[in-house]
Amino acid sequence: MAKTVWGRAASAMIVGVVLSLSAALPALAQNVRVTVDGTPITDLQIAARVKLFALEGNSTGSRGATEQLIDEALQIAEAKRLGVTVSNAQIDEALLQIARNMNVSQDKLVAMLQQGGVSTETLKDRLRAAIAWNAVTERAIMPEVQISDLELDQQAATQLQDFQTFDYILKEIIFVGTGSSGRSGQANNYRSKFAGCDTAVDLSLAYTDAAVVDVGRRHATQLPEPIAKELAGLNVGGITKPRVVESGVSMLAVCEKTQAQDLTFIKGDLRAEQGNQALEGEVKNYLANLRSRAKIIYN
Structure with a gap:
């Protein structure tokens, strides 16, 4: 704050x-x-x-x-x-x-x-x-701002969508460098040959400046909505379409996928939003109280 x-x-x-x-x-x-x-x-x-x-x-x-x-x-x-x-x-x-x-x-x-x-x-x-x-x-x-966990749970549950009910273990395949059109073509070629996470690194060796990064476990609510929606439609062994990122062109491969409802990250966003709103109100009230008790004389 x-x-x-x-x-x-x-x-x-x-x-x-x-x-x-x-x-x-x-x-x-x-x-x-x-x-x-x-x-x-x-x-x-x-x-x-x-x-x-x-x-x-x-x-x-x-x-x-x-x-x-x-x-x-x-x-x-x-x-x-x-x-x-x-x-x-x-x-x-x-x-x-x-x-x-x-x-x-x-x-x-x-x-x-x-x-x-x-x-x-x-x-x-x-x-x-x-x-x-x-x-x-x-x-x-x-310290006086209190947010109800029960209310946060209830609000988070209403916001959870079907595509956000999965837990993943992911690998990211990055085709490094500028010139996204050329790199996207190579990424699409890689994608057409992709046969699962176990061979992801070996397949990348056939391409220049291609890297495979272990992203690890991510819940769908941690991911940007477009990516979470695309991953929800993939099975284990699937890979997303290429996306241009700052470092080049990126794809995500699904190594594991399980059904899992996790409200932690939605609750975190709600807590921050509601906490800021509540704090803003408390700050205004605190200052108003100081004004009401002060002796202010206009000359």
């Missing part, structure tokens, strides 16, 4: 820096606009955040910037209450990761921000809050 929250901060910058804006922020008085449990939020902070919003294509303006800064004040205070600290090294690493994702140097990233009228400290402030809140989420919120 921490990566997911950080990914949102990074992706916003990746989209935003391609936009151009006017050069620099005018000098603003440090007038306090809001206090959050005694922590001040000033005109200057809000104006700086608006500039960052503009780079990202966020049109919520001063109101959106103010509310985000309030949330961040609450998040940082909660992190401090829980003993969470964010080091300067973590912030620097976060900036460096943004630059890497954009394929630019960190100095170039800083220059791009400054060209849009955004200081590095403005971005660092938001990253500090995001990293702190990630830690709060992992420490205080995630």
